[in-house]
Amino acid sequence: MSWTGNVLRVNLSAGTCTTEPTNMEWAHDYMGQRGLATKYLVEETDPKVDPLSPDNKMIFATGPLTGTIAPTSGRWSVVCKGPLTGAIACSNSGGFFGAELKNAGWDMVIFEGKSDSPVYLDITNDQAELKDASDLWGKSVWETETALRDRRGDPDVRVASIGLAGENGALYAAVVNDMDRAAGRSGVGAVMGSKHLKAVVVRGTVGVKVADPMALMKTSNAAKEILAENAVTGEGLPTHGTQVLMNVINEVGALPTRNGHDVQFDGAHDISAEAMAEVRESDGQANLVSNHACFGCPISCARRSKIDPTHFTVKDKPQYQHVSGGLEYEAAWALGAANGINDLEALTYANFVCNEQGLDPISLGATIGAAMDLYKEGAITQEDTGGVALEFGNTEAFVAMVEATARGEGFGKEIGQGSKRLCEKYGHPELSMTVKGQEFPAYDPRGIQGMGLTYATSNRGACHLRSYTVASEVLGIPEKTDPLVTDGKAGLVKAFQDATAAVDSSGTCVFTTFALSGEDIAPMVDAACEGDWSLERFVEVGERIWNMERQYNIAAGFTAADDNLPERLLKDAAKTGPAEGHVNRLDEMLPEYYELRGWDTSGVPTSETLSRLGL
Amino acid sequence: MHYVIAGAGPAAIAAAEHLRELDASAQVTLIGAQAQPPYSRMAIPYFLTGKVSEEGTYLRRSQDHYEAHGLNLIHGEVTAVDPKGRSVTLGDGQKIKYDKLLLATGAEPIIPPVSGMEDPRVQQCWHLEDAERIIELAKPGARAVQVGAGFIGCIILESWVLREVNLTVVEMGPRMVPRMLGEKAGGLLQSWCEAKGVTVHTNTQVKAIESTPDELQVVLENGETCPADVVIVSTGVKPRLHYLEGCDIDIDQGIVVDAHMQTNQPDVYAAGDCAQGLDFSTGETAVHAVQPTATEHGRIAAANMVGNNNLPYKGSLNMNILDTLGLVTCSFGAWEGVAGGDSAEMYNPDNHQYVNLQFKDDVLVGANSVGYHEHLGVLRGLIETQIPLGEWKDRLKDNPVNLVEAYQGVNQAALQNG
């Protein structure tokens, strides 16, 4: 119940699909999705494996609440060892694919090995088959999804696929489902590409059963009411999307700008939610067409956008002139502020291209920002960039780099390797705004201290979604803390990390946590699943998952030295805004964090901690 | 006012009930030829598979339905009609006077002029009694030859396969259900049946059925001979009209009726499988012999009988849906296309999927589909409303599967334009 009890194992080397029962002992200890898939990966692979080798595995995983009436039940994850970081990678996506996979009767699909030639996986309920994808290789996500839907002759199928970026091994290639929802970070799309797996198409009509449907409806209704009444989930996100943050974070002085040179961007308003809703002079339309919900989501934060058809990026390119997935805050920041670009239409175009060819816009934007910094330093020249004047604020240059990276052409190949490799190659590793090789997102740790610890300790490399302390430090959720103070942030980060790991393993969206606490979410899991899912157990599962991921990374070769931030954040003080004069004081938080975690001073979980968590 | 209805099938019952709705004081007499309470031939295949009992085939579920609605149901066979004398004669000689008469005597199977048809192991599948006899003959492992792969043939086919009978189907047309499906669609249906173990012969007829005590030999015109333990004949139906000889009621393929469902004789109407009524798609008259047409005929005829021809009918849309061993096929209207028309097609033989849409300008006029069973009714909606598809026509030409999207799309557009 709630879990389907079935795992589909796909051996791409052998071309076989086999069914096995879900390990329910593990399901009870790691819930599902992120936790359960990581447990399988830990048990089945060597942490030192080359992420792009056939020996790495990639797992598509749903959670126990995926596909149920629980609000935001459309979540699913891709778990593997990440090629961008060499650390554990877990990328979470929404849309409709995950719920369809669950409705077809699967908790997880484990991909192992590598196919000789391109294939896609075709799933209808319990029937799964690998099919030839030679004709799809070289096609975009959009073309692939359309072709597979047509091939199946069923408008209701759901597709997850990679575009050119995943095929070409761009290290932050995404797996994209439903045309513009993505398991975006850490390069899970490159792993998929390395296995010659182009796509997964799924149709499910089996149904998801839960242990106590009446209790789940009751707890879900209670959660939906809280979500509706909350200012962020009931109003801010539906109206403005995550882009509601652009002006807010800029005012806080935590909007990393021009590869972290600044913490405020004078063009922030131009690329904000408010700007998306403004009517354009050119065609009398707004960039934003509407909001949209993922499966089962009452929040509805997704954006549908239409680019000005006269804009230079899309002129004479009808494939970009339709309504598609619009800018989220992270993408708008990374593509925009990080490069000093304030052209909303160009950013939307770049975002469309990321969806079309399967790229993580955060890493793409941040890496272009690093390249602009290298260019500024003179470390690269037009000779390297193929004649492109890669200056901060140069929209045409930015667009050229986006296109080149999506297609893996010219200097785009270098950009596709991510900021760390790029900056190392050109002799300036300090210019890479990354942690563990992954580009950090849209919150400058000089202006929001907790995010420094968040990035430094995130198990998948710099990431806001592993412990979104912005909620507390900026938005006052669950209670307001001072963003410029380090006191108490270690505990805050740990609490957020554990809770998020649990939510990410449940099949619901972490955005619910703006309004819901574990006290609201655990009862839904408890209603859906067998066994007693108390709040304590829910949080403990989160902590167990966090420590399991940490152990994996240690075994993969990571040490405390990797729990660090780029020098710029630690040494160059913010120049403007409320955080003026501040650097991030990671050293004030990290030792306390280790201690709270029950790790030794080298950041290794103690045997007591491991045994307490049953690891 | 005494309304007499010759027949007790779907058209007759629909008419009788509507008469009662429209005229509470009307005297309504139904004359049914079958021994059982009025039942549905459409339900017989499901009786054959055991999905429903005999009671499950009855047109109305409660035993006293007719009585409760003041409908006088009598058992008998109409043998003659006297429009001038305003009476009908039954088989037992009884005469019944009417003020208004509805002929709803339905259809009867066509018996091919072939020797050997009289053998008791050769069965029609038309009456409930036929079905009962077939159930006895179609034992697991028995060899069955079904002559005819028309509407009825393709539905009852499932019951043989479920009974684990070794089945051979013989169809004289170039493909299965040639009156309903085009070449590709019929081909998909045939390959589907063959994949399920059914042997299908098309383009050939039965020349003779030879009997021996142990078995039957079905001799085909293509030279093949199929040994059989049972032969089921479903070679189509024709309107049941023999009782109308010499009574000056205009007959062509069926009883010809006008837009009010009235025959050439005043106060005599016809409906259902025996009637040749207006066809929505062609503007001509035609015998459809399908359930939707029958029930619509019945209701329209009743309204005109009560209202003195005040409800002209725009004609019935021919439509059909079959489920053959789990493969659903359907057809609507001018599925073969119209002069100067345009079409959209999706053909996916690997999945046994097919959609063919026929347009006149940007209006949908007909369709065939194979392998789809959801939201098919929107095809009727689009055809009958003749709603201009506008940009949706091009989208359907790109992908005819996106029917619901197009249907909702044109409706939303129409709504917004007021």
Next chain:
Amino acid sequence: MHKALVMEVDACTGCHQCELMCSYGKVGAFNTAKSVMDITIYDGGAINVPSTCTQCQEAWCMVVCPVQAITVNPATGAKEVSAEACVGCKVCTIACPFGAINYDPDSGVVTKCDLCGGEPMCVEACPTTALAYVAEDSTGYDKMRRSATLAAGLEA
């Protein structure tokens, strides 16, 4: 006066909560494939059109049914399918010009909206104002009826 299920296209976000709840009511599992409320999505979700049976007066499905498997619930006006009586002939699925009654191969019978006996679960599930169950004379109902008329002007 009967109440009607009213759908407001502009308010629908395409979240499918209605389909989830509907399917639970119909088959006892969360299974949007079995929902009789359907959301049609345009432009990847920029426009979302919920639709189900309008419980139309004409009731083509009910009239055409050869075995009286569809009857009117006098309390709600809903045309309800008896799963026991339905033989699965599917003729109603082509007769309904809205495509609002459909065959379910798993159960072998047709399914359609029955207004959940007067407490539509889809309305309860809808997180926006896209679905409402209101008196028939409301503006929304007029709008919907207009849509229904457009879609199915079968008046003889």
